[in-house]
Amino acid sequence: MKTFRKVLGVVLAIAMLTGVFSMMASALAPDSAVDLYISTDKDNYMQGDEVTITFSAQAISAVSGNGTLGIGGCYAVGFNSAVLEKYSDSLDLKDHAPTWLVSGGYDEANSTINDVSGETIDADQAAAYGWDAVVIYGVTDDNETGFDATSKLDLFSIKMRIKSDAPNGTYTIGFNKDSYSNMSAYINDTAMWGIYGEVADGNDYGYGTTNNYGYGTCTFTVGAPAGPKVDYYKAQIKMTPDSATTVKDDFQFRVQSVITDADWDAYFAQTATADETKNAITEMGIVAYKGAGTFDEATAKALVTDGTAAADYATAGTTYVQKASDSADAYFGAIIKAKHTTMVNDVTYMGYVKYVDAAGDAQVIFYETAKTAALASNYDNYVTAYLAANPYQG
Incomplete structure (x- = not known):
């Protein structure tokens, strides 16, 4: 004994339990050309907390040759508007060459460019995760020389906030599958045409449809840990x-x-x-x-x-x-x-x-x-x- x-x-x-930093991403489509990842800075949040959301990408070399990517696309996060709200238009751009040019974020309630509600949220994802809103960020690079994405790279981070009256529970955010096809022309009235890559012979390989992407999701909880x-x-x-x-x-x-x-x-x-x-x-x-x-x-x-x-x-x-x-x-x-x-x-x-x-x-x-x-x-x-x-x- x-x-x-x-x-x-x-x-x-007496103090509240602190959340543990982690990066959680779901399994992605095995036949995707580019895998898109999303992660939060913590597993657990309280009402009113700031949430840092990081976007990452990786080219799948079997499809996209040498994995060099240029950036020109829109990234849309699907979320539950009873839980999260847009907090800041500022982005933390990761240290990659070339320089990034970013068009600020718009959410479905405040967009002045196009209506990004309704059918722009993928119906299956909305049903599975309770999404009723999106926040969109358009990203380009200034000379389109691309960068090596044969390994997963963090692209940029945004900030959102847990609403003060958000119910306790477990929630999922992720890339909205309609973000390319329905939103690519919504930022600054410019068609971003998605992420593109370069194959071994130097020719551009465009990823022009949503079927070319693997979409990551991330789960977090709101409320004091058990x-x-x-x-x-x-x-x-x-x-x-x-x-x-x-x-x-x-x-x-x-x-x-x-x-x-x-x-x-x-x-x-x-x-x-x-x-x-x-x-x-x-x-x-x-x-x-x-x-x-x-x-x-x-x-x-x-x-x-x-x-x-x-x-x-x-x-x-x-x-x-x-x-x-x-x-x-x-x-x-x-x-x-x-x-x-x-x-x-x-x-x-x-x-x-x-x-x-x-x-x-x-x-x-x-x-x-x-x-x-x-x-x-x-x-x-x-x-x-x-x-x-x-x-x-x-």
Whole structure:
């Protein structure tokens, strides 16, 4: 059996989990001449966050010869307008030769050149991803000498923003499949004619239809990440018999909580190791209320998170975690010591865990719902059951 015993430090600051940088692109068409990729700077955003979206491309050498591409085309991002809004017309142009010339972005609500709503959004993509809008960027180069795209290259980035009232959820953005055929003439009234390449003999090879492209998508979430959970496992009462029908006034109420092995590995793996600055538990236990009124969850959490005292609220902690094997769930217990003669109300409680996350920020989690132990109203039944299981030994 694997156990961890350590005095855990108290960390009180609370911060939101930060998103992890990643680049996520879907599988592209195997017969495409040019693969178009799209990625976001994070996996997870909160309402109001800025989103950096990067466009990338790669020529497929089996089709386009030496992979040298010139740029002259429109790039349209399909998106859900209830989630994203255009934030800036400025672009971060990546460091490729030759110099890029960029026509600014237009969205379907504000375009003054042509109507880019309705049929310009690919119907299949709109149905699959919930797209109802596009934002368009036209890009040319000044001398059309192209650049080597035999490997994937980042072309440019744009900025959008998560709307302040965006619903929490998982969303997909991507290249709208109609971006070439329906939008190529919409920027500055100039037909951009798409991306083109150069084959081995030096002749231009134009990619003139949407079938020549592989279209990437990217998925991200809005709202706080789910994070780890701590759940109630079981509770028991420890009494001391002093006759065949009675017990001593003092008794203990013991609560055991559980953390799944998956959450332990993902969020708490450094607990009781040499490096406890990240992914490590710092404190755990229960917070309980023994008053006559109604249990208030916010008051109980404030006691744990910042030490705000309140009448009849108290915490009981532990420094012991039991994990029977590397693949087993983790359990910890906490004890409330009480006297029957002074326990006039039932007890409501929640388990909690304080920890430092992967970014080194302090966090705290609680049971999703509070539990109630009828330590006053059901005391006589508890005594009868306890003596039946643990008879007085004299």
